[in-house]
Amino acid sequence: xxxxxxxxxxxxSDFLSERELAISASDPSTFYQxxxxxxxxxxxxxxxxxxxELDDQPAGETCFFRGQSxxxxxxxxxxxxxxxxxxxxxxxxxxxxxxxxxxxxxxLETARANGIVRGLTGLExxxxxxxxGAPTRLVDVSTDWxxxxxxxxxxxxxxxxxxxxxxxxxxxxxxFRKPLNDDQSLxxxxxxxxxxxxxxxxxxxxxxxxxxxxxxAQRGYFLVGGLTSxxxxxxxxxxxxxxxxxxxxxxxxxxxxxxxxxxxxxxSLGLQAATQKFLKRRPKSKWxxxxxxxxxxxSIKPGIRGLLAKQGVSRDDIYPPVAETTRLLKHxxxx
Numbered sequence: 001x002x003x004x005x006x007x008x009x010x011x012x013s014d015f016l017s018e019r020e021l022a023i024s025a026s027d028p029s030t031f032y033q034x035x036x037x038x039x040x041x042x043x044x045x046x047x048x049x050x051x052x053e054l055d056d057q058p059a060g061e062t063c064f065f066r067g068q069s070x071x072x073x074x075x076x077x078x079x080x081x082x083x084x085x086x087x088x089x090x091x092x093x094x095x096x097x098x099x100x101x102x103x104x105x106x107x108l109e110t111a112r113a114n115g116i117v118r119g120l121t122g123l124e125x126x127x128x129x130x131x132x133g134a135p136t137r138l139v140d141v142s143t144d145w146x147x148x149x150x151x152x153x154x155x156x157x158x159x160x161x162x163x164x165x166x167x168x169x170x171x172x173x174x175x176f177r178k179p180l181n182d183d184q185s186l187x188x189x190x191x192x193x194x195x196x197x198x199x200x201x202x203x204x205x206x207x208x209x210x211x212x213x214x215x216x217a218q219r220g221y222f223l224v225g226g227l228t229s230x231x232x233x234x235x236x237x238x239x240x241x242x243x244x245x246x247x248x249x250x251x252x253x254x255x256x257x258x259x260x261x262x263x264x265x266x267x268s269l270g271l272q273a274a275t276q277k278f279l280k281r282r283p284k285s286k287w288x289x290x291x292x293x294x295x296x297x298x299s300i301k302p303g304i305r306g307l308l309a310k311q312g313v314s315r316d317d318i319y320p321p322v323a324e325t326t327r328l329l330k331h332x333x334x335x
Contacts, residue, residue, distance in 0.1 A: 001166050002288060005323060010251065011038060012072060012073065012254050012255055013072040013076045014140065015247075015262070016071065016074075016162065016255070016262070017071075017253055018202070018264055019262050019263065019264045019266070019292070019293060020162075020292075020293045020294060020295050021266060021269075021274045021275065021292055021293070022269075022271065023270050023271050023277065023285070023294065026297070026299075026300070027300065028203065028300040028303025028304050028306070029303070029307065030300075030305045031233065031297075031300055031304070032149075032304060033232065034141060034271055035145070035163075035226065035271075035273070035294070037167065038271050038275050039063075039145040040140055040145065041057040042062075042063045042145075042165070042275075043060075043061070043063060043277075044053040044058070044062050044063055044064075044144075045058075045062045045064070045143050045170045045205070045207065045221070046058065046088055047143065047207075047219075049216065050209055050210050050216060051207075051209040051210035051215065051219075051221070051224065052209045053207065054168075058168065058192070060169065060283070061167045061168060061169045061170075061279075061282055061335055062167070062168075062169075062170055062219065063084075063144075063165055063166065063167050064141035064142065064143060064144070064165075064166045064167075064168070064205065064223070065141060065142050065143070065144065065145045065147070065148035065163065065164065065166070066139070066140065066141045066151070066164040067147075067148035067149055067152030067153070067161065067162070067163050067164070067165065067296075068151065068152060068161060068162050068164070069104050069151065069153070069154055069155040069156040069161045070153060070156055070159050070160075070161065070162070071159065071160040071161060071162040071178050071269045071295050072159070073162070073242035073257045074138065074253075074257075075254055075255070075256040075257075075258070075291065076137075076139070076152045076253070076254075076255050076257040076258075077136065077137045077138060077139050077163055077257050077258075078102055078130070078133075078134075078135040079103055079104070079135040079136050079137045080100070080101075080137065080227070080253070080257035081135075082103070082135050083096070083099055083103070084254070085102065085254070086099070087099075087227075087250065087253065087320065092188065093200065093227065093229055093249070096227055097200075097226060097227060099277065100137055100181060100227070101186075101188070102190050103135070103139065104126070104136065104189075104287060107126075107129065107134055107135065107190075108122055108126065108129075110123060111122045111125060111129055111134070111293050112125075117129070117211075118233040120211070121193075121232030122185055122186050123186060123187075123206070123208070124208060124211060126138060126186070126335070127206065127208055127211065127215070127222060128211055128212055128215075129296060130222065131212065131214045131215055131218075131220060133216070133260065134140060137224060138206065138222040138223070138224055139221075139222060139224070139257075140218075140220060141166060141205075141219075141221055141222065141223055142218055142219045142220055142221070143219045143221065144218075144219040144313075145163075145174065146167075146308055146311060146313045147218050147219055147313060147318065148163055148164070149163055149250065149296070149304065149308065149313075150200075150293065150305070150308050150313050150314075150318055151297060151318075152296045153301040153302075153304045153305050153306075153308070154315075156262070156298075157298060157300075157301050158298055159187060159266050159298050160295050160298050161295075161296035161298075162294070162295060162296065163294040163295050163296060164291050164292075164293050165275070165278075165291060165293070166260065166279075166289055166290070166291045167278070167279065167282050167289065167290050167291070168203055168205055168223070168288060168289035168290075169288075170207060172203075172204050172205060172288065173204060173205050173207040173294070176204045176206075186282070186312060188224075188226070196324075198224065199226035200225075200227060200228065200256060200259065201226075201228075201256050201259045201288075202225050202226070202259060202288045203223055203224070203225040203259055203289035204223070204224055204225060204288075204290045205215060205221060205222070206221060206222040206223070206224055207221055208221075213320045214318075214319060217318055217319070217320050218315060218318055223258060224258075225259055225288075226255055226259070226310060227253060228249075228252050228253055228256060228257060228259040228260075228273055229252075229259070230257055231244070231247060239250070249308055256291075259288070259289070260287070260289045260290065260291050261287035261289070261290040261291070262290070262291055262292075262293070263278065263281070263285075263292070265277070265281070266278070266292075267298075271294070274292070275292065278290070284305070301328070
């Protein structure tokens with residue numbers, strides 16, 4: 001039985017709303033201050049300005065952040081979203097994985113044929129393409145919560161946004177299997193290389209050094225993993241009072257294309273207490289990544305953008321206008 005079979009129309013926003021953490025503040029300044037006090041104190045992956053890992057790392061798990069301008073959207077990759085309707089019509093898991101792999105091959109081959117990001121491995125090229133809008137199975141995240149907050153407020157001023165806080169272990173990247181050769185293939189295309197990785201029930205952070213100005217500005221890393229599946233006992237439930245209504249695979253993937261846990265255990269706790277409870281329970285979880293979410297009211301989006309701009313987080317900061325600035329500098333130099 002799926003959640004939708006209990007009656008009524010099921011939506012991703014219903015699922016996420018049940019689990020979101022509450023901030024009572026209704027004005028931008030107070031809302032931002034509460035976020036700063038809680039999220040600004042969380043452990044994050046330690047890296048240089050160019051994304052290289054520092055030796056002095058926090059112990060255990062760290063938090064990554066993602067913002068989306070609509071609170072109704074699930075946490076999914078851009079490539080999955082292109083195929084979502086087709087998958088919902090009855091693709092079995094293996095066929096869905098193969099469809100994504102075929103699409104990735106086409107994206108990388110087309111980029112190569114057009115001379116885009118030559119001389120890099122397939123995964124390195126994929127990260128650059130993802131940051132510039134190409135559909136990939138990577139999910140963008142940041143180590144800077146303010147960058148994620150900007151994305152949650154960037155557009156759709158008539159809709160609430162959503163901020164995701166995702167906890168996982170950076171050391172998983174060290175253990176992630178790399179291609180046997182530095183070529184254009186991706187390790188998850190090779191079933192032999194995936195043996196023992198539990199690909200469909202796991203999440204890995206991709207912690208490559210930043211390779212362009214946009215990644216530097218956004219403190220941008222990625223999450224990757226197979227399409228989430230209920231194989232292995234990972235069951236989501238819609239509503240505490242509906243324990244007999246687990247989500248179907250299709251519904252789970254609408255929540256997230258990755259196997260990320262969204263715990264529903266916070267009742268009416270405030271942001272600080274709920275976040276601490278979330279982090280305290282993480283070592284006991286069987287999931288390789290878990291997330292909490294915070295709704296960003298539409299009414300405060302413009303005010304939040306103004307506050308972020310004062311902190312050096314604006315559109316021009318997030319999307320460095322390199323080409324435009326270069327033209328200006330050439331003009332100035334020629335005068």
